[in-house]
Amino acid sequence: MNAASPKPVLEMRGIAKSFPGVKALEGVDLTLYPGQVTALIGENGAGKSTLVKILTGVYQPDGGTIVLDGTPVLFPTAEAAMDAGVSAIHQETVLFDELSVVENIFVGHQLTNRFGLLDWPAMRARTRAIMANIDPDIDPDTRLKDLGIARKHLVAIARALSVEATKIVIMDEPTAALSYKEVEDLYEIVERLKGQGKAILFISHKFEEIFRIADRYTVFRDGKPVGDGLVAEADTNKLISMMVGRTVEHIFPKIEVAPGGTVLEVQGLSHPTEFADISFSLRKGEILGFYGLVGAGRSEVMQALFGVTHPSAGTIRIEGKTIQPRTPIQAIDAGIVYVPEERGRQGAVTALPIFQNITLPSLARISRHGFLDLAKEFEITRHYAARLDLRASNLSQDVGTLSGGNQQKVVIGKWLATEPKVIILDEPTKGIDVGSKSAVHGFMSELASQGLSVIMVSSELPEILGMADRIVVMREGRIAGTFDRSAVDAEELVRHATGNTAKEAA
Amino acid sequence: MMAQFLKSRDVMLAGVILLLLVGIGIINPRFVQPGNLVEVFNDSSILIMVALAQMLVILTKCIDLSVSANIALTGMIVAMLNFYYPEIPVAALIAIAIIAGGMLGAINGLFIWKLGIPSIVVTLGTMSVYRGSVFLLSGGAWINAHQMSDAFKAVPRTVILGLPVLGWIGILTVLLIAVFLKMTRLGRSLYAAGGNPTAAVYAGIDVGRSRFYAYTIGGAIAGLAGYLWVSRYAVAYVEIAQGFELDTVAACVIGGISIAGGIGSVVGGVLGALFLGIVKNALPVIHISPFWQMAISGAVIIVAVVINARSERKVGRLILKEAQVHA
CATH class of the missing domain: 3.40.50.300 (P-loop containing nucleotide triphosphate hydrolases)
Structure with a gap:
């Protein structure tokens, strides 16, 4: 050269x-x-x-x-x-x-x-x-x-x-x-x-x-x-x-939780073009991080769990019961919800008021014979708005008028209102300011400590290392490794995500 | 609640309509007398009904260009049934009109739901098919007043409490649609499906199915309007209601219903249709050529679109903690 x-x-x-x-x-x-x-x-x-x-x-x-x-x-x-x-x-x-x-x-x-x-x-x-x-x-x-x-x-x-x-x-x-x-x-x-x-x-x-x-x-x-x-x-x-090479300066508000029994078990999940042989398990109260490069297939796996795309092989079990979600509504019924990465496109309906956004996936629960119970709708909205510290002048305000962080809260609140067992957060802090990031992290910890199982897809190492109990690393549509947080460092994760494991082999 | 219900845009349009009535009243006081206003409302009832049918579809980010052909076809079906089988009771004919209209709407909905064809293409096609079917059915012949039974013609004209049944059916339709949009799961789904289709899918709402129902319900309303149209004017022929689909879209646009989907209220739709109805009825009375009507409607549509575009512009995001009001 x-x-x-x-x-x-x-x-x-x-x-x-x-x-x-x-x-x-x-x-x-x-x-x-x-x-x-x-x-x-x-x-x-x-x-x-x-x-x-x-x-x-x-x-x-x-x-x-x-x-x-x-x-x-x-x-x-x-x-x-x-x-x-x-x-x-x-x-x-x-x-x-x-x-x-x-x-x-x-x-x-x-x-x-x-x-x-x-x-x-x-x-x-x-x-x-x-x-x-x-x-x-x-x-x-x-x-x-x-x-x-x-x-x-x-x-x-x-x-x-x-x-x-x-x-x-x-x-x-x-x-x-x-x-x-x-x-x-x-x-x-x-x-x-x-x-x-x-x-x-x-x-x-x-x-x-x-x-x-x-x-x-x-x-x-x-x-x-x-x-x-x-x-x-x-x-x-x-x-x-x-x-x-940096010490994780940001203090993550992680609450240590002793995880309970297995809630979600995925075995050999495969898709013809997007991913293959995905197996992992998730316990009650656990935060499972999914790390990898952009395009490693993490979001695709999550979309399959949520019934948006359909895997060609493999099993998904929730609390021991096998499910095959073909549509998001079946996944929601089974207790899996997905907070997507692009909250503008996939998350909120900005022209609708806050309360209608919060209850959008729960309409079945607040209606009888197809008729909505508006009092119940407001009750649910008030509950989650308070829990999430949502900043809005009133709950009939259109979501489009809220700040990015508050829109994110509406989207998360909307999913919590379905009372899920597993919540999937795809790049939950991408594109939001540092203050809101911390709030989302704090909230995530709180959810886990209350017994919710969380899957967090993230490309940010500090976030993964700071928040997850265990970490699944994906590369080119396959799992490259699963690690305990205490037993892994940033370099190890990057090495697996980029396919540079030569050091181990040597 | 009241302030929410009457969004400022609706209040503004209502104000414009009042001003319009005052202006017309100064030139011709007879126009604004209660008796005539009832007549104007009655005359606008079909437009109000079908504008709301159109609105259901527009809310889901679609459009129905075949509504007027639906009116002509269902109108011809019931008129011919009445002519050839006068023994069929009128109530049954009305039910047939609603069902036939609903089926015509469902055909549109199925193409859009199952094949994913853009709504403007599907309904442009069915518009011609439905209109052509009227010709095939009637052979191009008219069904005239003397060929219709008296009972068939009487329904829309019967006056109850000072208002003909036509007007009452209009009011009933408005109320039913208002309840449907505000109080039912499906009604809510229409807003979500049009406001952000991707988010709706993720929230477990079947966007295609919501659209299918919007078309079916809209079609049923158009079918009912088909019966009302031929019985009120006591004639059925191929070209009935030609171009009326554009009036219904215009009423929606004037009423602040977003063509991009997801935004719009029943009040807005009704006011938009009333506005067009008043202009149409008033122009001859104040000696303005009916040809001006189109120019005026057109100008109003553009003004309405500009106003809506301005009102949809964001004022600013709410970030300040002080602005918080806890329930």
Whole structure:
């Protein structure tokens, strides 16, 4: 590897960015070299995406400088960044399914002829020229929806390269959705881009691919850079400890509970495409954490337990009784409820008042012969509003007018009102402020101490280690390990989640 | 409770209607006399009923373009039954109209529920199918007043306590739908299914099934309206109520029912229909060409949409602890 390249193409110095209540980035330095791949490593929420957005002109930094080829630059818009030679390939490809490859590549910067009309022959020729380097088999006139995910990524890459001045290519977890063979093809393209002298910023959670293609690394933690260097001089353990190496400062309001008998038992649960051979058990009063990388299949398992999707094999037992939930209502009846991750889309009906949201899954319980008992409805709502310390001027207020934290409380209250045995919380504190986080944690503990069994899906290590009694780690749709909280540390969890268990094998 | 019940938007619309009546009254005082107002209400009853039927469907994030064809088809069915079998009692004919209308609605609902086809496509199709069926059934012929039995024609015109039965049926329908939406599980499900379909699914509500029932109930109301229409005007033919589906949608929009689903009240729907009914009845009286009616309705719809869009804009989130009121 030719790593010692003296003249950087891009230097970011002292970049800072704050959002209301959160310092997303502070004092961030990043240097990219032509013809080299720099890996950006960090936990979810470490600030990687924010940095990418600053580099692509989506966000403006509060402080710091960006120097491109020796000149200080500003990227007030995404277009400015693209014109200056920064192209990004996002994790979820942002392309148009109904348009052809050519149209996708030139969206936003179409070539025009001397009459000011679109110059399709020129764009088609240019597409062929770019594609010759990437994948000559892709016909420029193919509609994007007829291509597989991997090839869509290739089109996204071609789009990044269609700007002739491209000097920097950002790849944000480009392999997340790819198969083994497709990943190999992608590596080849990366090598070719290196050969052309492009600087590549490669964001990944997978250490094996970082060691495979990156020349340099920069590790982020909590919005600050904590280390950088040559990949050749690093090893997995060093990177992992840089990534998670912190004492858990946040005090978690965990109440120690002696778990009771087994409430939920899952045996060999499998789905044709999403997960396989999932087995675990959950005891009364226990908080079971599900940890893994984004896309490891955790939410998919939970949706199967809740009857949204249907497993192809395996058994689910609640208090010894086998259930096969085909619809959410059957799961609710059996005592399982699911508080989904996207509370806007899957959680609250924002145009309905608080009381109607709280009782939505319990309508059967508060009605007789199809008629609702409004007095009972308000009684239930009042009870849970008080229990959750809900802040609202009155209970007939539309949920859409509440703050994010309070909306979350309504969603949780709604599920508690069904008096469940098992409550599944999917990323319960994602996107809410620190204060509300603590409240949700406190509440979760309280629920468990009252005998409710909790499954908490989370990608945040401190939360998992601070709140869960036992931790199931999932990787690529399978269980990679189940641990007692007392017997595991952050590095061990990350190693299992990323599939880097070599140390144990050795 | 009262303040909630009459959301400010409804109060505003009621105010506009009052102003409208005052304005018309200044030009032509006879229009606002109680006797004439009863007549105007009676005349608007069918629109009120079918607007509420439309509202049930719109609440679930769907639309029913086939309501007016449903009216024409059920109207023709009962008119022909009455002509060929005059011995069938009128009560039975009314029941047949309700059941037939309900079935026509259920067909829409089934396509939307089981096949997941967008409602605008399904009902655009059934609109033509139902309308065409009226022609197939009647061969294009009219059923005229002299071919209908007296009892058949008498029902909507019979006056009870100063109001014809047509008006009473309108009032009864409004009350039943209000109770249905406010007090029943299914009624609540309609709001949830339209307000946030994904959340509704997670809460154990079958969105497709809710829509199916909305169409079926809406269809039954349209069927009843079909009987009332042909008996009141004492004629049945293919083009009856053509374009009426757009009036029902307009009434909903004016009444603050969100086309995006999940928002809307019975009071709003009734006021929206009344507004259109008053405009339609008043224009000839104050010597404005009926052609202006469409322009005025159109302008009102746009104003109503702008007002609704403004009122739906968020004022701000409630974060302050002081604003808390504990029950």
